[in-house]
Amino acid sequence: MRIAYLSTFYPFRGGIAQYNASLYHQLARNAEIKAYTFTRQYPSFLFPGQSQFVSSSDPADTIPSKRILDSINPLNRHLAAKEIQSWEPDLLLSKFWMPFFAPSLGKVSKILHKKNTKSIGILDNVIPHEKRLFDISLIKYYLRWQDGFIVMSEQVLDDLHQFVPNAKYEFFPHPIYSHFQPNIPLQEAREKLNIPPNKKVLLFFGFIRDYKGLDILLNALKLLPQDYHLIIAGEVYGNFNKYQEIIDRLQLQSSITLLNHYITDDEVPGIFSASDVCVLPYRSATQSGIIGVAYQYNLPVIATNVGGLQEMITPYNTGLMVEKIDPTELAKTIEQYFNKNLKEKFSANINLFKSKYNWENLAQAILDLYKRILSQ
Template sequence: MRISIIGPAYPYRGGIALHNNLLYKEFSNKHTTEIINFKRQYPGILFPGKTQYEESKTFAHIPSFRILDSINPISWHKAANHIKLFSPDLIIIQFWMPFFSPCYGRIVRLLKKNSCSKTIIICHNIVPHEGSPIDKLLTKYLFSKADGFIIQAHSVEKDLLELRPDAKYRYNPHPIYNIFGNPLDKTEARKQLGIKEKNVILYFGYIRKYKGVKYLIRAVPEILKKLDLKVIIAGEFYEDKKQYLQEIRNIDREGKIALIDRYIPDEDVNTYFSAADLVVLPYINATQSGIVQIALSYNLPCVV
């Protein structure tokens, strides 16, 4: 089978790019597979982080064709022409936000004109955590052109059927990410991170309003009444961090909260999860999370 995967991959960072990297690795073992990647994923003005690119030197070096520009329709036509020449049996699109719907939808429409390829959309999230009124229209535009869908959480099913009542879909749970190496000795991992406390709680990932990190911070004084504890908050801020710093200053008189304000490269993930006793995801709303899948690979309990 010939397979085209459309979406971000190395050198882009983040969960969707990682998902595509792993898909490529698995499919390419038995099928002729390509990734149609972005040369520009987001305009700089729309990206809240420090960099869109993976800084790891040892992980995820996946080959791809960097053709797409999310806001340049000429690149969409170039991508469609490239895919036509490749002549795939299956096209896989990763969907996690409506911003990319015009780009993806146009590509699929162009390919439908003279291609027998089937298009499957993997739905990570359908209703945005922080959306706008136009989101539903954009998503409908793309979804109307797909032949089938994969949902990775039952909570996404209702959203899919609301937008596409006749959708053909399959539930396939989010995979466990066991790619970061064998767990380190807990004592050694904590030594590397400078942790002396007996118990370690880990929050890992981007810090955004819907992820509820402030509630974890506010819970720390109560937990400290019962446990000798270190709380690690490891991830890059995607919103103003001043309010979080103020919360920590008001609450944390003993230095029990360690704020690691940066994106954690792949080769360091093992150390953080090896050091932890518990992973906390205090999300206000979410459909699924790759962080849970990493925690499960380390046999760590999660509070969600």
């Protein structure tokens, strides 16, 4: 079986590329696979971060991908499809996380569909967090040319059914990452970050965007006792000014370790090893790859009950949910976690999630879905 995997791969960086690399390796054990990626992924107006590309200091997974697809040049799509078709794949696999990519990915799927190549879309989201004009038309176009779907949360499945009521799909939450280096001792990790060993350490990790609610967490931190400490680790989309204003106004400087840049793979073990809990104070969500990173380090999660976040936490008793998106409620839940000493219990429970939702099982779910598509 031949699988063409068209998505974000090296030299691009970030969680999407890391997800694709992990799945690529697993699929390669049971099929022939080629990775294809973008010549241009985002135009600058859609990517307010520092860079879309891996830096020389970041030891990225250098998947041997071929750069063929320009996301915004319609004249390029036939050429990209022709390049993939020349290999005669049985399956085209793509990843969908925002409508912007629908015209390019959807067109390639459409062309290959006419050549009897089946298409499966891995859906991070169907309806985006930050909505724009024409989203619905773009979403419909991409979904139309997929034969099946991998959905990561019930929220995504519900959204999919709004557009494709009879969709063929496999439900599979975001797997646990396994490519990062292992934990280091807590004391060593905190020494590297200049955090006192007796602090109760919260972690906010990943790209900083409005819907992720860092401002909510900062206001909650002000309500907590002085022995709490927050690590903010991630690159901001836009600028950090509004968060810095909150930090200054609430005089939180001494209670925060700020790592406001793209976090390289080498930095990840120390950050997670230094933390007692990962906090996701999101205003909206479907699922989260951050939970997959936290679980690699057996780090429990406190999250607002939005989208599909609870599906990765509540059934496995690996963290706490905050029912109201509010600093006071978040602060109360954080104190509950520490006052009841829940870290050890939740950390042990994470192993159940790890055994079920790993990359091997995801690869098998994709192959099973492909067989089901062929049979029907």
